[in-house]
Amino acid sequence: MQTTLEDPAGPLLEVRGLTKVFGTLKACEAIDLTISRGEIHALLGENGAGKSTFVKMLFGALEPTAGSILWKGRDVAITSPSEARRRGIGMVFQHFSLFDALTAAENIMLSLDDPAPASAVAARARDLSRTYGLPLDPNAHVGDLSVGERQRIEIIRCLLQNPELIILDEPTSVLTPQEADRLFETLERLRSEGRSILYISHRLEEVKRICDRATVLRHGRVVAECDPRRETAASLARMMVGDEVQPVIRDKPAAAREVLLEIRDLDRRASHPFAVPLAGINLAVHAGEILGVAGVAGNGQGEFFEAVSGEALQERPDAVRIGGKDAGRLDITGRRLMGAAFVPEERLGHAAAPFMTLSQNLLLSRHRTDARAFLARLGIIRGTIVARAAERISAAMDVRKAGDDPEAAALSGGNLQKFVIGRELDRQPRVMVVNQPTWGVDAGAAARIRQALIDLAKSGSAVLVISQDLDELFEICDAIAVMHGGRLSAPIPVAEATYEKIGLLMGGAEPGHAAAPMAEAV
Amino acid sequence: MFESVLITIATAATPLLIAAIGELVVERSGVLNLGVEGMMIMGAVTGFAVAMLTGSAWLGVFAAILVGAAFALLFGFLALTLVTNQVATGLALTLFGLGLSGMLGESFVGLPGVRLGAVDIPVLSDLPVVGRLLFGQDPLFYVSILLTAGVAYFLFSTRAGLMLRAVGDNHTSAHAQGINVIGIRYLALLFGGACAGLAGAYLSIVYTPQWVENMTAGRGWIALALVVFASWRPWRVVVGAYLFGGVTIGQLHAQALGVGIPSQLLSSLPYLATVVVLVLISRNRRLTMMNTPASLGRAFVPDR
Numbered sequence: 017m018q019t020t021l022e023d024p025a026g027p028l029l030e031v032r033g034l035t036k037v038f039g040t041l042k043a044c045e046a047i048d049l050t051i052s053r054g055e056i057h058a059l060l061g062e063n064g065a066g067k068s069t070f071v072k073m074l075f076g077a078l079e080p081t082a083g084s085i086l087w088k089g090r091d092v093a094i095t096s097p098s099e100a101r102r103r104g105i106g107m108v109f110q111h112f113s114l115f116d117a118l119t120a121a122e123n124i125m126l127s128l129d130d131p132a133p134a135s136a137v138a139a140r141a142r143d144l145s146r147t148y149g150l151p152l153d154p155n156a157h158v159g160d161l162s163v164g165e166r167q168r169i170e171i172i173r174c175l176l177q178n179p180e181l182i183i184l185d186e187p188t189s190v191l192t193p194q195e196a197d198r199l200f201e202t203l204e205r206l207r208s209e210g211r212s213i214l215y216i217s218h219r220l221e222e223v224k225r226i227c228d229r230a231t232v233l234r235h236g237r238v239v240a241e242c243d244p245r246r247e248t249a250a251s252l253a254r255m256m257v258g259d260e261v262q263p264v265i266r267d268k269p270a271a272a273r274e275v276l277l278e279i280r281d282l283d284r285r286a287s288h289p290f291a292v293p294l295a296g297i298n299l300a301v302h303a304g305e306i307l308g309v310a311g312v313a314g315n316g317q318g319e320f321f322e323a324v325s326g327e328a329l330q331e332r333p334d335a336v337r338i339g340g341k342d343a344g345r346l347d348i349t350g351r352r353l354m355g356a357a358f359v360p361e362e363r364l365g366h367a368a369a370p371f372m373t374l375s376q377n378l379l380l381s382r383h384r385t386d387a388r389a390f391l392a393r394l395g396i397i398r399g400t401i402v403a404r405a406a407e408r409i410s411a412a413m414d415v416r417k418a419g420d421d422p423e424a425a426a427l428s429g430g431n432l433q434k435f436v437i438g439r440e441l442d443r444q445p446r447v448m449v450v451n452q453p454t455w456g457v458d459a460g461a462a463a464r465i466r467q468a469l470i471d472l473a474k475s476g477s478a479v480l481v482i483s484q485d486l487d488e489l490f491e492i493c494d495a496i497a498v499m500h501g502g503r504l505s506a507p508i509p510v511a512e513a514t515y516e517k518i519g520l521l522m523g524g525a526e527p528g529h530a531a532a533p534m535a536e537a538v
Numbered sequence: 539m540f541e542s543v544l545i546t547i548a549t550a551a552t553p554l555l556i557a558a559i560g561e562l563v564v565e566r567s568g569v570l571n572l573g574v575e576g577m578m579i580m581g582a583v584t585g586f587a588v589a590m591l592t593g594s595a596w597l598g599v600f601a602a603i604l605v606g607a608a609f610a611l612l613f614g615f616l617a618l619t620l621v622t623n624q625v626a627t628g629l630a631l632t633l634f635g636l637g638l639s640g641m642l643g644e645s646f647v648g649l650p651g652v653r654l655g656a657v658d659i660p661v662l663s664d665l666p667v668v669g670r671l672l673f674g675q676d677p678l679f680y681v682s683i684l685l686t687a688g689v690a691y692f693l694f695s696t697r698a699g700l701m702l703r704a705v706g707d708n709h710t711s712a713h714a715q716g717i718n719v720i721g722i723r724y725l726a727l728l729f730g731g732a733c734a735g736l737a738g739a740y741l742s743i744v745y746t747p748q749w750v751e752n753m754t755a756g757r758g759w760i761a762l763a764l765v766v767f768a769s770w771r772p773w774r775v776v777v778g779a780y781l782f783g784g785v786t787i788g789q790l791h792a793q794a795l796g797v798g799i800p801s802q803l804l805s806s807l808p809y810l811a812t813v814v815v816l817v818l819i820s821r822n823r824r825l826t827m828m829n830t831p832a833s834l835g836r837a838f839v840p841d842r
Contacts, residue, residue: 115704116832118703
């Protein structure tokens with residue numbers, strides 16, 4: 017394919033001492049990495065390890081502070097994404113870089129350098145989608161497509177450039193297990209054509225399954241290079257996170273319990289064009305139980321959380337019941353006063369006001385439930401008591417922060433998440449509802465949060481966890497229900513649940529098991 | 539009578555249409571320039587002065603276009619290069635334009651201007667009813683229709699238009715695709731400024747060939763509202779512009795006929811209509827969300 021003077025046997029890409037500094041933070045420090053032709057190379061690391069920064073430099077979206085990139089043996093400066101593409105480097109982004117308001121074909125056209133007419137682009141895209149088994153409708157508006165379909169557009173867009181190196185940034189984090197299998201087949205096909213793939217992930221099993229080599233990053237540095245097939249998932253995890261992770265301990269669930277959170281025939285119309293309507297959702301969470309809601313992103317989990325938390329009110333008061341009483345017509349504060357606590361998905365801007373301090377954020381969510389402790393007469397804030405409570409929460413959840421009472425936005429994602437969860441746990445709520453408790457949180461903080469949820473359930477509260485992370489749900493839940501297209505399956509006890517079973521439900525398969533309520537199944 | 543009413547509606551609608559179509563392109567690229575009124579009034583005073591001093595209406599028109607674009611360039615430097623707040627910058631631009639035009643135009647108040655006359659396409663303009671309406675208008679009327687057609691074709695049938703829409707939809711993704719976000723936004727702004735300047739010249743050279751302070755009288759704001767009214771679709775701007783033009787003229791005739799309503803209330807009709815229409819439009823959320831440029835008004839700073 018290449019007709020140049022370069023050594024065809026040499027590595028395709030060699031990176032030497034690549035460094036990126038943001039202010040005082042060294043996001044990447046002297047990274048060395050070599051990718052041969054026709055290999056799938058894994059780049060492993062926790063969130064915040066510097067993986068995304070590193071690949072953005074390879075793709076020309078960020079300028080390295082120091083170091084060199086050798087492409088086919090020659091020192092090159094990649095100054096823009098379009099130059100990276102010209103040289104034969106393609107990228108599929110983690111947070112898709114697609115345009116919702118445009119069609120699939122228009123999205124593809126935008127990344128092509130030659131101004132081909134729309135019909136020709138659509139035809140080429142159709143050919144490629146057939147060759148690689150990636151079904152695609154060129155005229156569909158991206159805003160209407162599922163995440164899996166969007167990813168196919170990204171991949172086809174990338175393949176149209178005929179790249180020699182394809183960078184995939186956490187491609188399976190949004191896919192069902194079955195969709196992921198299809199992706200792996202596509203990747204193996206690409207490898208057999210002699211293309212190289214840089215595969216970024218923190219999912220160890222899939223790295224072991226498809227990757228030929230792995231480079232492990234921690235805190236911006238390369239800590240190991242290995243053949244993932246010769247490693248175990250545990251040994252890879254140790255390389256990634258060091259010794260910071262403590263295993264989560266969980267007891268058997270107690271028997272015979274009262275229902276603390278109940279959802280009855282919950283329906284909700286879509287509130288905007290991209291929202292998912294909810295239909296006929298039934299659910300019961302018992303005292304001492306952790307119930308998980310699995311599902312691919314964008315299947316109604318956000319809408320469901322809003323309905324349960326009271327951000328959106330229900331038409332019937334008995335659609336949501338807390339502690340045996342109707343709560344469907346009550347707002348968030350009303351439901352909190354009944355003993356419930358809620359942690360939404362987005363930390364900054366939803367769970368916490370970014371530019372207010374931790375103690376102010378604490379007061380914002382608990383000024384009614386803890387009015388007696390936090391407020392004096394006429395609603396005057398007792399600053400010292402609030403500050404002391406914030407300090408207590410930080411200590412209990414091991415929140416690492418600079419200064420006594422920093423702004424929420426100054427904390428790292430994991431530490432802020434520990435704080436917003438600790439803020440609710442501190443109340444000892446009888447019902448706790450959490451959406452994506454550990455999304456984008458490092459392993460140490462995630463383990464701490466999971467353990468805290470388990471301890472809360474052990475103390476007799478009902479916990480509902482909505483998460484895309486199946487490993488997490490299997491680790492902490494007593495039963496898992498699956499949300500797909502705005503509907504919720506009956507919960508499956510973890511003892512009976514398998515990844516395959518849950519994965520099929522996530523992909524929209526009909527629930528094969530009896531729709532028996534959880535209480536009878538145990 | 540009926541024919542002449544229709545023709546006056548067209549002259550009332552044309553400046554709105556020209557200014558709105560320019561702002562539509564700007565907003566499609568994700569920039570909210572609230573300085574339309576300021577750029578328009580600067581176009582009006584420049585157009586009038588140059589036309590009067592040179593005796594050539596066309597030179598006045600071109601000067602107005604240049605001044606409008608220059609003002610947009612100023613906005614671009616502030617809002618795109620220095621990343622100032624777009625709303626505040628646009629408001630400042632309007633206030634600046636109103637003040638500066640008043641000062642520059644002081645010596646021109648009350649002087650007779652140069653009019654850009656109507657074209658007369660022979661034979662066709664003698665057709666009954668539609669003859670003068672379609673074939674005997676001033677040249678800028680035809681320019682406004684061509685502009686609309688050109689913008690519609692550009693946005694939805696060319697690669698450059700696709701890139702512009704992409705920048706307006708998601709500037710981060712556009713940047714990751716290697717599209718020059720800032721460059722495209724500058725070009726869109728220049729076009730929008732040129733259109734606003736042209737619309738201003740229309741007022742002081744075609745509509746009423748004279749200079750009066752504040753003669754745009756809020757038309758720049760109506761043009762801004764029209765863009766939302768049209769849900770960022772070019773041909774709907776035409777509908778909106780003629781609707782508002784009709785209300786303006788209708789209000790004048792109602793006053794002339796001595797309808798027993800205070801004239802101030804009648805003059806406020808177009809603005810009232812704007813509010814009503816905006817309320818009606820925002821009720822249909824699907825329509826607005828599918829067409830609204832998602833990056834509208836958001837600052838873009840590439841992280842390099």
